[in-house]
Amino acid sequence: MVDIPPAHPEAVVQSTVFVDVRGNYLGRRGPVDRQDVPLSRVPRHVQEAVIAAENRSFRTDSGIAPTAIGRAVLAAITGGARQGGSTITQQYVKNALLTPEQSLSRKAEEAVIAVKLDRTRSKEEILQGYLNTVYFGRGAAGIQAAARNYFGVDADALTVSQGAALAAIINLPSYYEKAGSDPKVTAVLQRRWVWVLEGMTAGGAITPQQRAQAVFPAFRFYPPGQTEGQRQYLVDAAAAEAATKLGISQDELARGGYTVHTTFDLTLQDAAAEAVRAQLDAARAQETTPEARLHTAIAAVVPGDGAIRLLYGGADYARQPFNDALHGAIEAGTALTPFTGVRPAPPLDRLRRTAAPTTIQTAAAYATLAAHGRHATPYTTARITRGSHTLYTARPDIRPAMTARDAEAVTDTLHTTSAGLPARHTGGAANRTAWSTTYGPHLALTVALFAEHPAIGKKPARPASLAGLTGTRTAARSAAETAGALWPRETPTGHRR
Numbered sequence: 001m002v003d004i005p006p007a008h009p010e011a012v013v014q015s016t017v018f019v020d021v022r023g024n025y026l027g028r029r030g031p032v033d034r035q036d037v038p039l040s041r042v043p044r045h046v047q048e049a050v051i052a053a054e055n056r057s058f059r060t061d062s063g064i065a066p067t068a069i070g071r072a073v074l075a076a077i078t079g080g081a082r083q084g085g086s087t088i089t090q091q092y093v094k095n096a097l098l099t100p101e102q103s104l105s106r107k108a109e110e111a112v113i114a115v116k117l118d119r120t121r122s123k124e125e126i127l128q129g130y131l132n133t134v135y136f137g138r139g140a141a142g143i144q145a146a147a148r149n150y151f152g153v154d155a156d157a158l159t160v161s162q163g164a165a166l167a168a169i170i171n172l173p174s175y176y177e178k179a180g181s182d183p184k185v186t187a188v189l190q191r192r193w194v195w196v197l198e199g200m201t202a203g204g205a206i207t208p209q210q211r212a213q214a215v216f217p218a219f220r221f222y223p224p225g226q227t228e229g230q231r232q233y234l235v236d237a238a239a240a241e242a243a244t245k246l247g248i249s250q251d252e253l254a255r256g257g258y259t260v261h262t263t264f265d266l267t268l269q270d271a272a273a274e275a276v277r278a279q280l281d282a283a284r285a286q287e288t289t290p291e292a293r294l295h296t297a298i299a300a301v302v303p304g305d306g307a308i309r310l311l312y313g314g315a316d317y318a319r320q321p322f323n324d325a326l327h328g329a330i331e332a333g334t335a336l337t338p339f340t341g342v343r344p345a346p347p348l349d350r351l352r353r354t355a356a357p358t359t360i361q362t363a364a365a366y367a368t369l370a371a372h373g374r375h376a377t378p379y380t381t382a383r384i385t386r387g388s389h390t391l392y393t394a395r396p397d398i399r400p401a402m403t404a405r406d407a408e409a410v411t412d413t414l415h416t417t418s419a420g421l422p423a424r425h426t427g428g429a430a431n432r433t434a435w436s437t438t439y440g441p442h443l444a445l446t447v448a449l450f451a452e453h454p455a456i457g458k459k460p461a462r463p464a465s466l467a468g469l470t471g472t473r474t475a476a477r478s479a480a481e482t483a484g485a486l487w488p489r490e491t492p493t494g495h496r497r
Helices: 044-054 066-078 088-097 104-120 123-133 143-151 160-169 183-202 208-213 232-246 250-255 266-286 337-341 348-352 359-370 404-414 475-486
Strands: 016-019 025-029 259-262 293-301 308-312 374-376 381-386 389-393 398-400 423-429 433-439 444-453 462-464
Touching: 016 232, 016 250, 025 143, 025 232, 025 250, 044 088, 044 123, 044 160, 044 183, 088 104, 088 123, 104 123, 123 143, 143 160, 160 183, 183 208, 232 250, 232 259, 232 308, 232 381, 232 389, 266 293, 266 308, 266 475, 293 359, 293 475, 337 348, 337 404, 337 423, 348 359, 359 374, 359 404, 359 433, 359 444, 404 423, 423 475, 433 475, 444 475
Parallel strands: 016 259
Antiparallel strands: 016 025, 259 381, 293 308, 293 444, 374 398, 381 389, 423 433, 433 444, 444 462
16 A cells, blocks of 8 residues: 655755866766766675665665664654664665654654565665665765765775775764864774674675775865865866757756766866965065955966866955956967967967967967967867766867967977977066966966956956065066976876876
């Protein structure tokens, strides 16, 4: 007489995840951080860790634990503390199929549905549903989001130690989410982690040797650091492009459970955030116009391809979501002077006549020189997948914009160092903007500096002089030093480090 209800919408909605060029987690879009994965992508030792932590009789029980239900009923009648002890099947019913209500009638309904679920579906189906909906803290619902939030890996890459740690978190996720950054929380979790491993060993899920070799894992820091907050500029740019490529709205993208494989390099991005922070600290120590604000925009593009490796759009996304590198029109001054002696084709012909280009446009222009005159349209999204299906793969938009001879001639005029080292051009508009671009065969990196007096009330922002913000160091030198600090060094084998 009992029907198994469908999963409620909040339990099945998925987020879209963004990763960098190496697969490192960048961020997400969506109401909840959750992505479904099939049970086949969850290592057996992770499955067994969750069973050891939450319901050791899961594979043989009927979906309920009568003694646990008895304790819960007694506690409700006597006014005692709420009791846990639900089976994995009951937890799945509670998390995904019913609303979070606490009452005796609700507990009875949960138990009856759990029994029917156990009789009509396989243990594998129930465990998969549970692993994809259970909450792990840090805003992560499901094992895939938890693996990325706590360890920066996909679920299928979790080790025995990591899987046991995530399983240990399930019973108190909001408390344990600071594991790794709060010593007290970490110590408490480590004791529960040991208990989970002992349960796995006793149940034959791991061998005594595997237990002896297990080391308590290192966690990603929580809450996120300052450089992680800056990554929202990257997510914004990639989300807009990904939605366009799929022909859907950004809301549909956020709810769709996609993985957007971006072109960004997180190592380079975080290095830029640190370099700019150091620059800003130095500027504040020497500033003579404290009411003005120094802005830094940085972009790096792969010549002959267009992949954007670095996009530093501002120091504080919460205060300024506008991306200076992608959309900010910055007075060029002499930034594009090297192109005055050539006759470029579109789109460089228009850029040469632009008084205020964006940083990404400027980086793409110098990347054209490095690519022997071939201009590549900058892009942020390399691939979009959902589950095991690839829905989009980028095809670089490359077109000839000048002759190879002209490109080499411009580069020859900019080489002031020995052969093999990157070319560099610095320029700007006197005391208003400073530009520096460094480029070679593998990367073109542009740094732009400008200052403004912030908007006050109805009074709009207005340009400010850089001179008062850079002290004795010229703005051009400051921009060049930032570019130099970020430039990837070449090893003898040609690999960047």
